[in-house]
Amino acid sequence: MNDILIGLAERVRQAVAAKAILRIRGGNTKAAMAGVISDAATLDMRAYSGIVDYAPSELVITARAGTPLVEIEKVLAERGQCLPFDPPRFADADGRLCGTVGGMVASGLAGPGRAAVGGVRDYVLGALLLNGRGELLHFGGQVMKNVAGYDVSRLLAGSWGALGAICEVSLKVLPMPMATLTLRFDSRQAEALERLHGWAGQALPLNASVWWRDTLAVRLRGARAAVSAAAQRMGGELIPDELGHAFWEGLRDQRDEFFIEARHAAERDKSALWRLSLPPTTPVLPSFVDTLVEWGGAQRWIVAGAEDTLVMHRAERAGGSAFRVSGGVGDGAGYATPLAPALLAIHRRLRESFDPHGVFVPGRPMRFQES
Amino acid sequence: MRAEPFFGDPPSTISDPGWANTVPPDLDHVVAPPHVGAPARDADAPALARAAASQRQVVDALRALLPAHALLWRDEETTPYECDGLTAYRQRPLAVALPETEDQVSAVLAACHRLGVPVVARGAGTGLSGGAMPHANGLTLSLARFNRIVRIDARARTATVQSGVRNLAISEAVAPHGFYYAPDPSSQIACTIGGNVAENSGGVHCLKYGLTLHNVLQVRGFLADGTPATFGSLALDAPGLDLMSVVVGSEGMLAVVTEVVVKLTPRPQVARCIMASFSDVRHAGDAVAAIIADGLIPAGLEMMDKPMTAAVEAFVRAGYDLSAAAILLCESDGTPEEVQEEILRMESVLVGAGATRLEISANEAQRLKFWSGRKNAFPASGRLSPDYMCMDSTIPRARVADMLLAIADMEKKFELRCCNVFHAGDGNLHPLILFDANDPGQLQRAEAFGAEILELSVAMGGTISGEHGVGAEKLNSMCVQFSEAERAQMLALKAAFDPQGLLNPGKVIPTLSRCAEYGRMHVKRGALAFPELERF
Numbered sequence: 070m071n072d073i074l075i076g077l078a079e080r081v082r083q084a085v086a087a088k089a090i091l092r093i094r095g096g097n098t099k100a101a102m103a104g105v106i107s108d109a110a111t112l113d114m115r116a117y118s119g120i121v122d123y124a125p126s127e128l129v130i131t132a133r134a135g136t137p138l139v140e141i142e143k144v145l146a147e148r149g150q151c152l153p154f155d156p157p158r159f160a161d162a163d164g165r166l167c168g169t170v171g172g173m174v175a176s177g178l179a180g181p182g183r184a185a186v187g188g189v190r191d192y193v194l195g196a197l198l199l200n201g202r203g204e205l206l207h208f209g210g211q212v213m214k215n216v217a218g219y220d221v222s223r224l225l226a227g228s229w230g231a232l233g234a235i236c237e238v239s240l241k242v243l244p245m246p247m248a249t250l251t252l253r254f255d256s257r258q259a260e261a262l263e264r265l266h267g268w269a270g271q272a273l274p275l276n277a278s279v280w281w282r283d284t285l286a287v288r289l290r291g292a293r294a295a296v297s298a299a300a301q302r303m304g305g306e307l308i309p310d311e312l313g314h315a316f317w318e319g320l321r322d323q324r325d326e327f328f329i330e331a332r333h334a335a336e337r338d339k340s341a342l343w344r345l346s347l348p349p350t351t352p353v354l355p356s357f358v359d360t361l362v363e364w365g366g367a368q369r370w371i372v373a374g375a376e377d378t379l380v381m382h383r384a385e386r387a388g389g390s391a392f393r394v395s396g397g398v399g400d401g402a403g404y405a406t407p408l409a410p411a412l413l414a415i416h417r418r419l420r421e422s423f424d425p426h427g428v429f430v431p432g433r434p435m436r437f438q439e440s
Numbered sequence: 441m442r443a444e445p446f447f448g449d450p451p452s453t454i455s456d457p458g459w460a461n462t463v464p465p466d467l468d469h470v471v472a473p474p475h476v477g478a479p480a481r482d483a484d485a486p487a488l489a490r491a492a493a494s495q496r497q498v499v500d501a502l503r504a505l506l507p508a509h510a511l512l513w514r515d516e517e518t519t520p521y522e523c524d525g526l527t528a529y530r531q532r533p534l535a536v537a538l539p540e541t542e543d544q545v546s547a548v549l550a551a552c553h554r555l556g557v558p559v560v561a562r563g564a565g566t567g568l569s570g571g572a573m574p575h576a577n578g579l580t581l582s583l584a585r586f587n588r589i590v591r592i593d594a595r596a597r598t599a600t601v602q603s604g605v606r607n608l609a610i611s612e613a614v615a616p617h618g619f620y621y622a623p624d625p626s627s628q629i630a631c632t633i634g635g636n637v638a639e640n641s642g643g644v645h646c647l648k649y650g651l652t653l654h655n656v657l658q659v660r661g662f663l664a665d666g667t668p669a670t671f672g673s674l675a676l677d678a679p680g681l682d683l684m685s686v687v688v689g690s691e692g693m694l695a696v697v698t699e700v701v702v703k704l705t706p707r708p709q710v711a712r713c714i715m716a717s718f719s720d721v722r723h724a725g726d727a728v729a730a731i732i733a734d735g736l737i738p739a740g741l742e743m744m745d746k747p748m749t750a751a752v753e754a755f756v757r758a759g760y761d762l763s764a765a766a767i768l769l770c771e772s773d774g775t776p777e778e779v780q781e782e783i784l785r786m787e788s789v790l791v792g793a794g795a796t797r798l799e800i801s802a803n804e805a806q807r808l809k810f811w812s813g814r815k816n817a818f819p820a821s822g823r824l825s826p827d828y829m830c831m832d833s834t835i836p837r838a839r840v841a842d843m844l845l846a847i848a849d850m851e852k853k854f855e856l857r858c859c860n861v862f863h864a865g866d867g868n869l870h871p872l873i874l875f876d877a878n879d880p881g882q883l884q885r886a887e888a889f890g891a892e893i894l895e896l897s898v899a900m901g902g903t904i905s906g907e908h909g910v911g912a913e914k915l916n917s918m919c920v921q922f923s924e925a926e927r928a929q930m931l932a933l934k935a936a937f938d939p940q941g942l943l944n945p946g947k948v949i950p951t952l953s954r955c956a957e958y959g960r961m962h963v964k965r966g967a968l969a970f971p972e973l974e975r976f
Binding site for chain 1: 667707863
């Protein structure tokens with residue numbers, strides 16, 4: 070077995086023996102979202118890096134947790150393949166995109182393509198997990214269809230370290246679409262949502278959508294013939310490829326104008342940035358400071374005043390949830406929406422079974438015990 | 441020989457938190473097929489008396505909760521429930537409950553929980569791994585009465601359906617809106633969405649459209665103690681761990697599902713299918729890899745070997761090429777322009793890979809004819825042989841030809857025939873081992889044949905079950921695929937949902953002692969050479 074892996078497992082066992090706690094990190098790009106615990110030592114996964122196996126004809130790539138996402142995407146692109154759910158890669162202070170594949174799975178965050186192609190969970194085929202006993206466990210595998218045992222590898226997507234440190238993952242990949250095209254429309258939010266619902270009900274190669282400040286943009290992806298036929302049918306203004314590409318990449322990595330402004334607002338007056346996950350047909354929410362709509366209406370980013378709690382009530386009433394990404398007062402990032410008691414009990418027992426000594430500090434989105 | 445019947449054990453033993461070890465370590469001895477040994481209930485007199493007593497206790501408790509017609513316990517009433525689609529394993533339950541409301545489901549679960557009685561949920565009973573096979577000491581909870589389509593929301597592209605609704609009934613109900621429900625297991629006429637959720641069912645189109653998990657937004661139901669629980673949400677994500685991703689595919693061991701919100705897919709305008717013949721199975725296997733490597737994701741990509749083709753041709757008379765060593769069915773769907781573009785590319789890849797004959801469906805009738813044989817592979821095999829055993833492992837696509845050749849060798853070794861039908865696009869194999877169950881020697885050889893296919897699949901980097909589930913059937917093979925620590929973690933996951941271990945106990949995850957008994961030193965991940973590997 071790999072020495073680094075043995076070392077990681079040893080670190081966990083030592084921490085258990087010393088009654089210490091560990092914070093798992095990769096590129097550290099989501100530290101603010103995960104929340105910092107000052108007395109936790111760091112289990113740095115970056116040393117365990119590299120692509121273990123990649124067979125383009127199998128549509129599967131297996132990589133170590135510390136592998137930067139940009140490296141994986143580069144290797145995939147050389148063979149005309151991609152991670153179609155656009156995981157955000159996030160930049161560090163120097164503007165380098167340093168998010169890792171382990172962090173991608175642990176956070177479960179996906180970008181613009183999410184509504185059309187599925188999320189991180191849907192592409193996880195297998196994982197090697199280091200649990201809180203220092204045991205290395207394989208779940209899932211490297212094949213598309215696998216129902217042997219419980220699908221623990223998919224449960225790791227968005228687990229924020231609550232079940233252990235993800236050491237390796239196998240991901241389903243897809244061929245890059247033959248054609249991509251961006252269309253732009255002038256549109257109020259309500260009208261934009263109506264258009265999106267209408268299109269989504271048709272067999273159109275609609276791959277991503279975003280609405281911000283009376284502009285709706287959609288990305289079409291698929292076979293050449295399908296994309297050009299759909300563009301003709303849908304109308305709108307055709308955006309040049311280069312511009313379109315840069316736009317979607319900026320949105321994906323949350324470096325877009327909306328996010329820059331939201332961060333400035335947070336620094337200026339503690340305005341909060343919320344991510345609302347909603348049933349897509351939820352009507353337009355009353356105006357807050359700013360709103361950006363993605364995923365055909367299923368994801369809405371909202372900038373609201375520091376102490377504005379209306380946003381979470383709106384999300385809950387619509388049957389969704391609200392996650393505070395940054396800003397605001399109090400604890401910082403975290404879910405404002407509580408878990409049902411029965412589910413909370415399952416979470417606690419799961420956590421006890423994967424990490425009985427509580428050696429791993431889960432990211433804030435998983436710290437329900439505190440709520 | 442059979443394991444100690446925990447049949448009449450007091451409830452406290454059954455609900456022991458160390459539930460895993462109270463389950464018979466060797467399930468198939470308890471549920472020996474009728475032609476192999478005496479039925480499980482031919483026990484000694486005290487055991488029978490205990491059984492009768494615990495049956496009385498359950499029936500008395502449930503009578504107060506259910507209308508008279510919704511509770512069955514006499515032998516002639518419970519016998520129809522003694523097996524699912526895997527008929528070799530049979531066991532009558534203590535009783536069968538057919539609740540009609542969610543309140544009744546909750547009350548029945550709470551009562552069983554109080555009494556420490558195991559509960560096995562059941563949909564249409566079409567499963568192929570014994571997942572719905574009753575528990576000798578337990579209640580079978582049929583969700584057959586939960587057959588209502590609650591709501592179709594065309595704008596949100598979702599349907600809310602009760603768990604007993606048949607898979608195909610969803611597509612039929614939403615067809616007027618231009619939608620369908622994408623996963624299409626071959627049993628879709630009969631199987632229920634609740635069963636699909638339990639097994640994470642696929643179908644012939646799942647390479648492009650995904651499995652059940654990818655097409656379900658939310659499942660609602662009850663935990664073992666009758667507490668209501670909702671997993672997933674109508675939004676694309678929800679706070680907390682993504683518990684729905686383990687509930688889907690959990691074979692009824694984590695929760696009882698009563699309602700499912702499924703995603704609907706716009707019906708493609710056109711679908712066309714290419715039927716390609718190959719004179720060599722290796723060429724056919726390579727063609728599969730070549731299609732994927734070319735950047736194509738067919739709507740369906742299926743393979744049949746020569747014996748299978750002969751069997752289905754005799755059954756459906758679709759005009760299959762009987763001289764081919766293997767046949768591939770490769771489908772494209774979408775807009776007419778899109779399909780035209782894809783079919784051209786598929787054709788050129790298939791020819792390049794050495795296809796000896798190509799036929800492209802000219803119309804919908806012909807396309808359905810191409811598929812008719814594939815969809816009837818199981819009944820067609822049933823005509824060739826008194827019994828067949830269907831395997832379900834998945835392997836990397838590139839190894840499909842290797843596996844076919846290995847199976848040909850195994851046919852000689854075990855002196856049994858095997859027809860092969862593969863979901864080639866995702867490497868999911870369905871070898872059908874033909875045997876005569878009246879000949880105990882043949883049954884044994886068929887089981888050994890199947891076990892060898894599964895072990896080879898794991899050695900190739902695959903898995904023992906692609907879509908049929910582990911159930912009662914593949915418990916031993918789980919010992920091959922997972923280490924002791926991995927299985928212990930899965931058992932702990934089960935306990936997190938169901939601390940008393942009452943939902944479908946004894947299935948899916950074998951106990952440590954059972955794996956020890958299974959014996960043969962399996963060391964995982966290549967540390968021990970598999971003799972089978974030397975062939976490649």
